[in-house]
Amino acid sequence: MDARLLTIALLALSPAPSLAQPAAAADDDARRWKNEFHLKPVAIDSTATTSATLGLDYRYVGTYSRPPLKRTAVGADEFTVDDFAGKTLTYAKGEVLANGSLVASKAKSPNKLIELRADGLYVRDSRAVTLQGGFVGKFETDQGLDDRQLMYGVTAAATRFGLLGKRGDIGSAILSFGTVDPSRDAERKRLLGRLEAYQRWELELTYSRPVNGVEWLRSIDLGGRAFKEVGAPDAIRRAGLHDHTWGVLRLNLKQPYFIQYSGGSLPFDKKSERAIKAGLSLKLD
Amino acid sequence: MATGRTGRTSWTERNMACVAAYNILENDLLLNQFEDIHVPFAGAGSRKLSDVCAYFPKFPVSPMDLRGRAHQMARQYLIAVVKNYTGRKEDRMLSAEEALMDFTALFESDKATLLQLAQATDDVFRFKDE
Numbered sequence: 001m002d003a004r005l006l007t008i009a010l011l012a013l014s015p016a017p018s019l020a021q022p023a024a025a026a027d028d029d030a031r032r033w034k035n036e037f038h039l040k041p042v043a044i045d046s047t048a049t050t051s052a053t054l055g056l057d058y059r060y061v062g063t064y065s066r067p068p069l070k071r072t073a074v075g076a077d078e079f080t081v082d083d084f085a086g087k088t089l090t091y092a093k094g095e096v097l098a099n100g101s102l103v104a105s106k107a108k109s110p111n112k113l114i115e116l117r118a119d120g121l122y123v124r125d126s127r128a129v130t131l132q133g134g135f136v137g138k139f140e141t142d143q144g145l146d147d148r149q150l151m152y153g154v155t156a157a158a159t160r161f162g163l164l165g166k167r168g169d170i171g172s173a174i175l176s177f178g179t180v181d182p183s184r185d186a187e188r189k190r191l192l193g194r195l196e197a198y199q200r201w202e203l204e205l206t207y208s209r210p211v212n213g214v215e216w217l218r219s220i221d222l223g224g225r226a227f228k229e230v231g232a233p234d235a236i237r238r239a240g241l242h243d244h245t246w247g248v249l250r251l252n253l254k255q256p257y258f259i260q261y262s263g264g265s266l267p268f269d270k271k272s273e274r275a276i277k278a279g280l281s282l283k284l285d
Numbered sequence: 286m287a288t289g290r291t292g293r294t295s296w297t298e299r300n301m302a303c304v305a306a307y308n309i310l311e312n313d314l315l316l317n318q319f320e321d322i323h324v325p326f327a328g329a330g331s332r333k334l335s336d337v338c339a340y341f342p343k344f345p346v347s348p349m350d351l352r353g354r355a356h357q358m359a360r361q362y363l364i365a366v367v368k369n370y371t372g373r374k375e376d377r378m379l380s381a382e383e384a385l386m387d388f389t390a391l392f393e394s395d396k397a398t399l400l401q402l403a404q405a406t407d408d409v410f411r412f413k414d415e
Binding site for chain 2: 034036038057059061063065067068070071073074075076077078079080081083085087089092093095097099117119121123125126130132141155157158159160161167168169170172204206208209210212213215218219221223233237248250252254255258260262
């Protein structure tokens with residue numbers, strides 16, 4: 001690990017409820033349509049920079065859900081365990097998402113990728129696993145909006161409680177495949193002479209688990225993302241732009257402290273970066 | 286909807302819904318989401334599920350990921366309520382699917398508190414102290 005990474009000083013104020021504005025909605029509407037918007041000030045130091053930089057992590061999610069296809073236990077005096085353990089819940093939903101970091105200097109961002117996403121999904125939830133599948137479209141750009149591309153394709157996800165046998169742990173796997181249509185990509189154009197659509201696999205794995213009996217450590221989060229271009233031209237391969245992998249490990253310490261290490265590259269990153277966030281979460285409300 | 290009567294439950298050990306919500310999330314044999322040394326019962330009502338529970342990822346993830354986690358948690362939570370406390374319904378016309386959707390929304394929100402979870406539990410289930 002870069003020695004400088006060990007001397008990181010970073011403060012992340014999160015989450016900031018006074019900045020978060022979930023939309024008010026009537027009860028009936030809330031089940032169908034939901035908005036959430038969050039801003040979180042952060043400071044980041046990484047191998048990309050010689051000094052720390054300030055920024056904002058942001059996240060917007062709007063979700064529309066159709067009512068469940070079935071209604072069981074209606075008219076009964078009691079719910080039984082089987083009502084929740086033995087039955088499958090199915091419904092359709094659509095959502096839009098904006099997710100990323102805004103930094104004071106785009107050159108100082110450890111990862112450049114900004115995503116705007118929309119999807120339409122079918123959800124099949126059972127006690128054993130929650131499955132989701134459908135169509136996804138994404139607008140991907142970098143911090144300076146210099147490079148831009150559309151991605152559209154199919155996606156599927158599986159999530160399970162008790163994934164690795166530890167009581168309380170949970171994890172997800174999300175696999176997507178689609179066409180990437182770059183409208184502006186200076187590096188790709190320089191290498192190929194022109195911009196053409198290509199196909200790409202994308203895999204995302206996450207895992208979270210509680211830690212019992214350790215006073216200073218509450219839980220652990222792990223995450224990873226991998227992107228792989230199908231049939232990438234030699235010039236793209238030689239430049240190392242045909243695949244990207246990125247991972248994060250976060251130790252959630254005794255509140256409000258945490259340590260987070262991330263490394264790797266995402267689309268639009270020309271090389272791998274590593275970054276540590278070590279800080280605390282403060283309640284501002 | 287199950288969470289429609291929010292505001293009438295206060296966070297106290299005398300309220301079975303609060304006790305149920307806390308114990309189910311804390312107990313190592315149930316959902317095991319936090320330790321009581323980190324989240325004591327007193328004052329836990331104002332704590333956010335997203336802050337204190339291990340299931341809620343603390344770094345940005347796909348909305349599909351968060352939704353899946355919330356579904357799994359809602360199902361495990363409701364099973365634990367029925368197994369360990371009560372299955373008696375406050376509203377006979379409430380379906381299991383509606384209850385699952387309502388609790389999924391709570392577990393998916395990064396603003397929902399333990400008190401709101403207890404209120405939703407109180408709205409759906411009739412406890413022995415009622």
